[in-house]
Amino acid sequence: MASALPKTMKAWVVVKNGPATSANLALQSTRPPPTAPTGSNILVKVTHAALNPADIHFINVLPTWLPFRRVATPGLDFAGSVVALGPAVPAETNLKVGTTVCGALAVAQVFFGAGSLAEYVVVPASLVAVKPERFTNAQAAGLMGIAGQTASLMVQHAALKAGQRVLINGASGGVGSVLVQIVKGLGVKVYAVCSGANEEMVRRLGADEVIDYKAHDPVETFLAEKFKDEPFDIIFDCAGGDGLYTQSPSYLKPGCKFITIVGGPSQGVIPFIKHKLRPVFLGGTPRPFHLLGLSPAGNFARQAAKYVEEGLIKEAPIDSEYSLEEVVQAYERVASKRAKGKVIIKVAEE
Ligand SMILES: NC(=O)c1ccc[n+]([C@@H]2O[C@H](COP(=O)([O-])OP(=O)(O)OC[C@H]3O[C@@H](n4cnc5c(N)ncnc54)[C@H](OP(=O)(O)O)[C@@H]3O)[C@@H](O)[C@H]2O)c1
Known part of the structure; x- marks a missing residue:
């Protein structure tokens, strides 16, 4: 572990199924951060998350009465820096403490309540792309995420x-x-x-x-x-x-x-x-x-990053950026179906 983790973290949780409104979502500041990553997982300090229409669907339908979804955190896309690596992270990933990574969490991980609208997430190393230098973390969360x-x-x-x-x-x-x-x-x-x-x-x-x-x-x-x-x-x-x-x-x-x-x-x-x-x-x-239905995967995140490096993706259209406290307003924007590019949440400074 490179640096000590705080004892608590901020994370959004689904309190009730329904639309992504303040009646059904709450920001909690006392969630336990993930424990040190095991196996080939990495621990990421999230700086940005990007929102998707699928998040709204999951908030609505994945039952909160399931024991492991009583305090489920939503969100698929993320960008942030690696703060710890599991012992079996393959050397060829070139991931180190401090590497900036981006991608989208597996749907199963979000189903089990460990989404990206949190200050820290544990992610399989295979699921991420290294952030292309040309883009900021906010842009990378959208580009290498679900979109x-x-x-x-x-x-x-x-x-x-x-x-x-x-x-x-x-x-x-x-x-x-x-x-x-x-x-x-x-x-x-x-x-x-x-x-x-x-x-x-x-x-x-x-x-x-x-x-x-x-x-x-x-x-x-x-x-x-x-x-x-x-x-x-x-x-x-x-x-x-x-x-x-x-x-x-x-x-x-x-x-x-x-x-x-x-x-x-x-x-x-x-x-x-x-x-x-x-x-x-x-x-x-x-x-x-x-x-087509996407199962988020590292090879798609890395393919998107390759398109960036090859100059095919030149721009990362961002519709709007909100603070972690403003997630409900941000979901309103997604639900409007009028977003031009991605709706981004700033979780922390890059
Ligand atoms: N199957 C999968 O794996 C998968 C993965 C990702 C997304 N999706 C789905 O794909 C859809 C698009 O996702 P997204 O993230 O791109 O959504 P999005 O960012 O919320 O899309 C918003 C955009 O849709 C445009 N739009 C709305 N109605 C339109 C219409 N009738 N004709 C043309 N454009 C229209 C809006 O433009 P105007 O304001 O100009 O109308 C706006 O720019 C969603 O339904 C999402 O759930 C599926």
Whole structure:
């Protein structure tokens, strides 16, 4: 152990299931910090956490009556410095006391109540990326957390080729704003769907063309008209909405993938059953439907960091930053579904 840990730490806890409001969440200042890491775990002093829509879902549904969730801390994404290493942390990780790391906790860890909205977390060394120098801890918590990892998963699944033309729906959100940059960096032409208010940011991130879904409502009708003779090679959906998929034969090439991250087990199984399992002769849409679910993992965090190092990810869009005391307001911002990039919590100075 490099330095003595305090006897208590601050951490948010879920006191009751429901929306992420002050009725259901409380900041406690007397939580016991984790004990010294064992095996190949590391102890991280968290400086920043980034929030995700999934946190809100977990606060709502993971039962607080379970014995190990009576004082469960929410939060997946984190950045901070290593303060202690377990005896079996492999030397090839190059992790040392003082290394700044970032990533997202495994869902199981959050399920068992040890989330990232705390001053300290214990994390398997395999789950983290070393923070790229170019970005601050606040930016890294968002980029190498769920958003950057999900964007990396989507790109991996798509097997993109330079010169292709791709539509990205929800391009201004946490995931979309990273995805636009990676896809553009791979030499692909990016058509981004977002509201007009976010056009400037999305163009700066790399979109070649921006489609304002508010000015063209319903957007699928507009896409069918505009792109019927020039259909896309892939559609990435980071916002949801049935119509974009069911109408896709009008603007997505035959045999080409519709890849969505909205509608997984955490958001209802209906789209999956309707779109994945219903055959075309029973009214199914004749385009391959791929619903992806991220299991946070070190290889995705490190892939996002690699995209940073290779210059594909140039920017870390941050919507807003809040103090640890302001987590409820920060979750309100996430729940609004209007965030431009990530909502960040500053837990401590870098
Ligand atoms: N399956 C998985 O593993 C996985 C992983 C991560 C996230 N997700 C899910 O993916 C979705 C996006 O996540 P996120 O973190 O990027 O969310 P987010 O940051 O909260 O997304 C907010 C953004 O969505 C845009 N938006 C809202 N409605 C839209 C619409 N109808 N059309 C186009 N854009 C719209 C908003 O832009 P405007 O203000 O301009 O409308 C805003 O910029 C969420 O549903 C999340 O739960 C799934």
